[in-house]
Amino acid sequence: MPDILHFEFMRNALLAAILSSFACGVIGTYVVVRKIGSISGGIAHTAFGGIGLGYYLGVNPLLGVIPVSLLAAIGIGLLTRKAKVAEDTAIGAFWATGMAAGVILIGLTPGYAPNLFSYLFGNILTVPRSDLLLIVLLDFLIGALVWLFSKEFLAVSFDEEYARVSGLKTVMFDLLMLSLIALTVVIMVRVVGIVLVIALLTIPAAVARMFSRTLRGMMALAVLFSILFNLVGLWLSWEFDVASGAAVILVAAFVFLVTGVATALFRTKSA
Amino acid sequence: MSREVITCDRLGVVLGGAPVLDRLSLTVYEGDYMAVLGPNGGGKTTLLRVILGLQQPSSGTVTVFGAAPGHFPGRIGYVPQRLFFDRDFPISVHDVVLMGRLPKCRPMRHYGRDDRRKAEEAIETVGLTRLTHSRVGTLSGGELQRALIARALAGDPELLLLDEPTASVDPEMKTTIYDLLDTLKERHTIVLVTHDTGTVGHSVSRVACLNCTLGMQGPASSLDTAVLESLYGHPVEVVLHHEHHSGSSKPDDRHA
Numbered sequence: 255m256p257d258i259l260h261f262e263f264m265r266n267a268l269l270a271a272i273l274s275s276f277a278c279g280v281i282g283t284y285v286v287v288r289k290i291g292s293i294s295g296g297i298a299h300t301a302f303g304g305i306g307l308g309y310y311l312g313v314n315p316l317l318g319v320i321p322v323s324l325l326a327a328i329g330i331g332l333l334t335r336k337a338k339v340a341e342d343t344a345i346g347a348f349w350a351t352g353m354a355a356g357v358i359l360i361g362l363t364p365g366y367a368p369n370l371f372s373y374l375f376g377n378i379l380t381v382p383r384s385d386l387l388l389i390v391l392l393d394f395l396i397g398a399l400v401w402l403f404s405k406e407f408l409a410v411s412f413d414e415e416y417a418r419v420s421g422l423k424t425v426m427f428d429l430l431m432l433s434l435i436a437l438t439v440v441i442m443v444r445v446v447g448i449v450l451v452i453a454l455l456t457i458p459a460a461v462a463r464m465f466s467r468t469l470r471g472m473m474a475l476a477v478l479f480s481i482l483f484n485l486v487g488l489w490l491s492w493e494f495d496v497a498s499g500a501a502v503i504l505v506a507a508f509v510f511l512v513t514g515v516a517t518a519l520f521r522t523k524s525a
Numbered sequence: 526m527s528r529e530v531i532t533c534d535r536l537g538v539v540l541g542g543a544p545v546l547d548r549l550s551l552t553v554y555e556g557d558y559m560a561v562l563g564p565n566g567g568g569k570t571t572l573l574r575v576i577l578g579l580q581q582p583s584s585g586t587v588t589v590f591g592a593a594p595g596h597f598p599g600r601i602g603y604v605p606q607r608l609f610f611d612r613d614f615p616i617s618v619h620d621v622v623l624m625g626r627l628p629k630c631r632p633m634r635h636y637g638r639d640d641r642r643k644a645e646e647a648i649e650t651v652g653l654t655r656l657t658h659s660r661v662g663t664l665s666g667g668e669l670q671r672a673l674i675a676r677a678l679a680g681d682p683e684l685l686l687l688d689e690p691t692a693s694v695d696p697e698m699k700t701t702i703y704d705l706l707d708t709l710k711e712r713h714t715i716v717l718v719t720h721d722t723g724t725v726g727h728s729v730s731r732v733a734c735l736n737c738t739l740g741m742q743g744p745a746s747s748l749d750t751a752v753l754e755s756l757y758g759h760p761v762e763v764v765l766h767h768e769h770h771s772g773s774s775k776p777d778d779r780h781a
Contacts, residue, residue: 421598
């Protein structure tokens with residue numbers, strides 16, 4: 255293993271795996287306990303419009319993803335909470351609109367769109383240093399906001415009506431949480447791509463929940479699981495020369511399956 | 526006359542085109558222990574939601590502590606009918622009760638030592654100290670109900686609002702919960718809504734009957750079975766003063 259660390263891309267890949275796992279475990283915990291995986295999937299797919307925007311403007315596609323995914327988060331949030339649009343309708347509309355906008359913008363961009371596939375399915379082996387810096391900044395922002403609002407986020411997640419009765423502006427905290435999911439999507443685009451984001455936002459946290467008694471513990475454990483899945487996936491992709499994003503997801507899915515089956519067996523036994 | 530805590534004046538609420546509450550006038554005074562009785566679908570929960578500021582009235586006015594509902598969240602402790610939550614949620618009884626400190630704790634601050642102490646006191650008051658660190662999903666119906674009462678108490682409220690506090694609780698536990706409320710009535714104004722008429726004589730100071738409009742409002746001793754029977758449409762057993770068994774034969778729906 256150490257000899258693969260001679261390559262700069264491999265060192266970057268390991269850093270990306272660890273840094274992205276932080277956001278992924280912390281925000282993924284909220285996604286799992288609030289059961290908002292499908293909204294997260296909607297935000298991630300809408301972000302494809304942002305990648306198209308980045309290509310069209312000739313800038314780093316991640317810079318296009320930031321505003322578009324935030325727009326998706328706020329848009330889906332407001333439509334469902336203020337305009338009373340059914341949640342799956344809002345998600346579907348944003349999802350397809352974002353993908354359509356992305357396809358058209360890429361089509362309008364002269365020449366061939368390089369690396370398009372890697373934005374869809376991720377390629378942790380091609381993460382440039384500049385993107386690592388962006389990931390670090392977003393990690394800090396996400397960590398700081400979750401720290402500041404941890405009691406509000408907990409209250410909104412556990413019992414939204416009670417939070418509202420207690421005088422919390424729950425819609426505001428909802429939108430803030432969705433925005434944090436959007437920023438996590440930005441981080442994960444390089445690692446697993448927008449199509450596969452949803453698995454890393456849910457599986458590490460879902461596995462962590464089986465062993466956790468507090469939300470904070472679940473977050474810490476989810477970060478560790480996410481790092482584990484990333485490293486094992488990265489190693490498999492290196493050994494067998496397969497796509498790294500897909501390898502990471504399959505490792506995660508395998509562990510999820512094993513722990514799920516084990517829990518089910520344990521529960522039937524003890525019941 | 527003591528201070529008015531809740532005043533509803535010709536309150537009307539229309540939900541989806543149907544009137545749920547119609548010209549309801551009701552006053553709750555400081556120190557009251559009031560039971561609002563009424564059949565399922567009679568608008569009891571809606572009344573509580575209006576008082577909490579979760580539901581806008583369609584007509585009439587409501588004031589709580591002299592202001593519009595929702596204005597003083599820190600002075601009200603709310604105990605919902607049954608917490609609809611994910612039993613796998615990783616949270617302890619202590620942390621649920623700590624949420625009761627939410628209106629008292631400033632935004633962007635974590636709960637402090639004082640908040641924790643209040644939460645622990647509230648847990649002790651409801652007799653759940655043994656389960657302080659248990660995951661809330663492992664509690665029985667009665668234990669969960671007491672945890673929710675503790676959450677409401679942790680915020681030092683003047684007014685306690687309880688929605689069907691015994692709906693998901695087995696008969697023995699009902700007694701425990703009403704005994705608990707008995708001890709709380711000294712320091713809190715209490716309003717509870719229930720369809721369980723067996724609770725009426727249970728040391729409440731006033732009874733209000735609700736079936737769209739308020740049928741009667743008065744001291745518990747003046748409770749008239751005829752009024753209740755016309756309200757429910759079938760004979761109603763009313764048990765006064767510390768005789769616990771009610772006429773209700775509703776199956777026990779405790780989910781342990």
